[in-house]
Amino acid sequence: MRQIYMDNSSTSFPKAPDLGKVMGEHIDQLGLNLGRGGYSPAIHLEQIAVETKEKLCDFFNGPHSRNVIFTSGATAGLNMVINGLLSPGDRVVTTCLEHNAVARPLHALSTYGVQNIRWERLPAEPDGNLDVDAFNKLLTTDTKMLLVTHASNVSGSLVPLCSLAKICKERNIFFVADAAQTAGSQPIDMKGLGLDGLVVAGHKGLLGPQGIGAMILTDRLASQMRPTVLGGTGSKSDLLDMPEYLPDRFEPGTLNIPGIVGLNHALDFLASQGLQAIRSHKDALARTFLEGLSVIHGVQSFGQAADVPRESVFSLVFKNMDQAEAAFRLERDFGILTRSGLHCAPLAHQTLGTFPGGSVRFSFGCFTTVADVDAALSAIAKIAKS
Ligand SMILES: Cc1ncc(COP(=O)(O)O)c(C=O)c1O
Numbered sequence: 001m002r003q004i005y006m007d008n009s010s011t012s013f014p015k016a017p018d019l020g021k022v023m024g025e026h027i028d029q030l031g032l033n034l035g036r037g038g039y040s041p042a043i044h045l046e047q048i049a050v051e052t053k054e055k056l057c058d059f060f061n062g063p064h065s066r067n068v069i070f071t072s073g074a075t076a077g078l079n080m081v082i083n084g085l086l087s088p089g090d091r092v093v094t095t096c097l098e099h100n101a102v103a104r105p106l107h108a109l110s111t112y113g114v115q116n117i118r119w120e121r122l123p124a125e126p127d128g129n130l131d132v133d134a135f136n137k138l139l140t141t142d143t144k145m146l147l148v149t150h151a152s153n154v155s156g157s158l159v160p161l162c163s164l165a166k167i168c169k170e171r172n173i174f175f176v177a178d179a180a181q182t183a184g185s186q187p188i189d190m191k192g193l194g195l196d197g198l199v200v201a202g203h204k205g206l207l208g209p210q211g212i213g214a215m216i217l218t219d220r221l222a223s224q225m226r227p228t229v230l231g232g233t234g235s236k237s238d239l240l241d242m243p244e245y246l247p248d249r250f251e252p253g254t255l256n257i258p259g260i261v262g263l264n265h266a267l268d269f270l271a272s273q274g275l276q277a278i279r280s281h282k283d284a285l286a287r288t289f290l291e292g293l294s295v296i297h298g299v300q301s302f303g304q305a306a307d308v309p310r311e312s313v314f315s316l317v318f319k320n321m322d323q324a325e326a327a328f329r330l331e332r333d334f335g336i337l338t339r340s341g342l343h344c345a346p347l348a349h350q351t352l353g354t355f356p357g358g359s360v361r362f363s364f365g366c367f368t369t370v371a372d373v374d375a376a377l378s379a380i381a382k383i384a385k386s
Contacts, residue, residue, distance in 0.1 A: 001335040004372045008204065008365035009153050009181060009313050010339055016207040016269035019262050023209060026261040033254055035234035045257060052264040053214075053247075059267065060179075060198055061189045062216040069215045069250045070260060074180035075101040077199035077215035080250060081147070081176055082106060084225035090144040091118040095130055095159055097152040097348040102178060122148075124351050128157025128303050135167055145174040150188070151181040154348040154361065155303030156286075156313035158186070165194045174221050180204060181311055184270055185278065185366075196221040202259065207366070208266035212259030215250070222246055229253070278366045282312040285364050285373050289314060292377035298384030302352045302359065312368075315343075315352065315359035318384055326383055327360050334379035338362050 005013050034045035053068040062068060071077040082105045086092060094102055098121075110119040120138045124130045135146070146168050148159045161177060168175035176197035179188055184205030190198050198216045202208035217225070227242045231252030236243040243249055270278070283306075290306040293299065293316070302315045318326040327340035341358040342349050349355035362376060 003335045003337065004375055005337050006362045006364065006368070006372070006376060007337055007339050008368070009343075009361060009363035011203045011210060012205060012207050012365045014367055015203075015209065015262075016266035019207070019209060019265060022265045023258045023262040027258050031258070034257060035255075048264060049255065049257070049260050052260050052267065055264065055267040055271075056200075056214050056216065059270075060183070060200075060216060061191045062198065063191065063218050066246045067217050067219065067222065069217065069247045070255050071199075071213045071215050072211055072256065073203070073213040074178060074199050074201040077213055078102050078147075078178055079105050080215060080228050081145075081197055081199065081217075081221075081225065082109065083228045084250075085145060085174065085221070086117050087144075088116045089142060091120065091140055091142045092144060093120045093122060093135065093138055093146045095148050096121040096124055096351045097128060097130075097154070097157065097159070098147075098149055098345065099153055099178065099180065099348075100344045100346070101180070102147060102149070103345075103347055118142075121347070124157075126302070126351065126353055128152055128155040128348075128352065130157075130159055132160060132163050135164060139167075139171055139173070143171070143173050145176060147176045147178065149178045149181070150186065151311035151313065152303070152345070152348050153181050153313060154315050154343050154345050154354075154359065155352055156181075156311040156315075156363075157304050158182075158309055158311060161188075161193050161195070169194050174224070176221070181313065184275070185282065185311060186309075187275060187279070190216060202263045202266070205365075206263065206266055207269060208263035209259050212256050212263050217246070217250075219246075222249070225250075227252070273366070281366060282364055282368075285368055285370065286310060286312045286314075288370060288373050289362070289364075289377065292373070293380070296377070296381045296384055299380055302354060312364040314362045315354060316362065316380065317354055317357070317359050320384070320386075323358050323360050329383050330360070330376075330379055333383075334375065336376055336379055 053065040057065045109117045174196045183200035202212040203210040233248040287306040323340040330336040
């Protein structure tokens with residue numbers, strides 16, 4: 001039976017062609033450190049890291065390549081922003097669709113009380129549409145940051161960054177987006193939107209390996225953030241304080257250099273395909289999937305319609321069975337790999353009305369084909385009828 005991977009929201013697969021080969025060659029032939037020794041191979045690696053940052057900066061129209069900080073993934077970047085920026089008495093606003101990478105650090109800060117941080121959430125309709133007007137009502141003079149997921153990893157709904165950015169600018173509030181689900185899939189223009197921070201994972205839509213991600217900060221945001229992980233940077237080694245300048249301030253310790261090499265390679269592949277072509281392909285898949293679902297009984301789908309811009313992530317609830325059972329049968333009988341449960345986003349499930357039972361999530365990647373989507377629709381129809 002042909003295996004059909006439909007869990008690209010978790011991590012993309014396949015990755016950029018030859019990713020393993022490129023990373024393997026790097027480890028075998030040049031697996032040294034950078035930013036430490038002054039010998040030429042180390043300097044060469046430093047150049048690869050800077051080049052990767054330049055590519056990320058161009059891709060997201062960030063402020064400057066030195067403002068790109070490598071992280072181990074989106075979770076690490078989000079924790080660095082949350083714990084590095086917020087101080088006692090601050091208020092922070094998110095959506096009610098956030099992943100636990102945002103929700104758990106904020107819950108810890110706001111609930112355990114040590115820091116007296118207030119966390120408010122923008123409400124959304126069950127289809128994932130945010131009530132942007134509610135943002136104005138939640139704002140106070142101590143609102144420090146708006147931190148929003150760009151797309152829900154449960155419903156695929158897109159958060160309207162543009163309208164929120166306008167309000168943040170007027171009110172002088174830091175605006176940060178969690179683009180774990182959209183980087184490499186939706187156009188993101190940091191400068192155009194006026195984003196102060198953007199957090200991305202390298203292993204999802206960017207088609208790179210696990211263990212590498214990035215956080216891009218404006219100088220304004222970076223200057224207000226404390227580093228939360230401290231250590232050696234290979235620079236200013238006479239000081240016990242972290243260097244003040246970027247990226248060193250937020251990049252202590254040995255970096256994931258094989259991951260950087262892999263991400264560099266994956267960014268080249270993405271550039272060769274073109275983001276617009278990837279987007280059009282995924283939009284076409286989304287239309288096919290949602291049209292097909294509309295005539296299948298016994299299964300409910302959540303999130304926005306296909307004619308509204310969305311991410312190709314879909315949550316389904318099979319009415320006649322447990323969602324884990326449906327996912328099990330999708331794999332056993334049809335070779336279709338999905339994810340069932342709460343997808344690390346209980347708040348989003350509460351919003352959509354799929355808590356605590358969860359959903360079966362189908363998420364398409366740039367290598368998903370129309371034949372894959374047709375096979376999924378046929379499998380869903382059979383399972384829903386049984
Ligand atoms: C919206 C969102 N934010 C953050 C994360 C965490 O990403 P990572 O696992 O790369 O740390 C995910 C992962 O699925 C996500 O979907």
